[in-house]
Amino acid sequence: MKRLFILFVVLVFSQHMSAQLFSKEKVQNLQNFDKPRLSWGYILGFNFYDFNFDYTADFEDQDVIVDESIGFSVGLMGNVRINDYLDVRFEPMVTFSTRNLTFNNPLFTDDFQRLREVKSTYVHLPLLLKISTKRINNIKPFIVGGVSTSINLSSNQDNPDDNTSGEFRMKTSTNYFEVGFGIDLYLYYFKFTPSIRGVFALSDELVPDNDPDSPYTSTIDKMSTRGVFLNFTFQ
Template sequence: MIMNIKAFIITSFAISSSILANSQERIVQNRPYTDLRPFHLGISIGTHVQDLELMNVGPQTTNNIDGTITKQLITTDQSRWDMGFNVGVYGEFRINEFLQMRIAPTMYFGSRHIVFHNSSTATVTENQQDMKTVYICAPIDLIFAAPRFNNHRPYILGGISPAINLSGKDKDYIKLKRYDTFAEIGLGCDFYLPFFKVRPELKFMYSLINSLDKDHIKRIEDKSMLPYSNSINEAHSKMIVLTFYFE
């Protein structure tokens, strides 16, 4: 997890450094009229990490099949970050010189590694779940760009992203809802090359709703899984995304 976080931090610093490294002297501009078009299309490709913010319920009482009652303490968290892959297309509308609106349908392929720590006995035991996730997102972002200088133009963005979760199994301990909504905020920079424009962008996405599918518990056939499934009552999906847009 630490190495993945370092990789994202190093990448974001590299983007900032590349902007500052450009000469402050005026040079010939590549593609000088590309930002004047009212609408333009492009493709995107990138990488990301998915996180899950979990709220544990604490101690719980379980009614066993034989009529006895067992008290258990199970804590649940995500143990690591795994790199994922995202690809999409986008269309961008020019509102004025400094403001654009972007719609960017994107597919995110990733995973989360969930660990359940059972502290009910003298020896702590662990159960695990590898949660493979595929999201289809359709973010709508407003981009606030600085004036272009030579062949680069930094910007910040904010927006909202409706999402569909295509993954999840009934045999899993926990399952996420089919539909979600993310808020997003980020920064990036346009680089104008002789034949195309490339835009590296780093953004953070956070779920605005409780992503946990509470009805999933009713569909679990193996009753021994219930204490683990009941160990949390709220979950919020998060993603850190590094994307390269090409136009």
């Protein structure tokens, strides 16, 4: 479902860009919109969070299966213009996501042992460099990349209970690198910017169970978030 949704968005982007690139020159909307040094906007979007697991040994028959779902994001955008092609952006957001984990350990006999629902609420703080092309009619494609950190308000890091009590624990703070692309669309009254961005955690987020031989966490060497953000920015 995630791949189909992203493919649909990419196709919509491509069709709009083709219509602008191969059409005759049009009257430009908001011709001086990008001139101010500072600007700001609102962000609404969707997110698809996943986990990548590295194991301590060959445990293919005990892989943790991740069932992700579509989450929601809301935030603000602050933009500092360097020149016509470079901008620095700060995009603080609050993101909500749910991931369901299935532990395929032969020791587990029921769903209480096998299944864990991981609900996360992140305060996500990315600092990004935006590199744009020349404006073409009323569109301006760009790529974006940078680093970010997040605070997981639902991490359970300090909870003394672990998976033996049904509590899956994660570290509160995580660092990421991000890369993506998007299109500035200059409409009659405002600028609308859809963008897609990949988010990749740089650190281990797993809090091991209290028992070093835990059937849940002893086979996991590293657990890190990866995800896709589909953002819609309004300025």
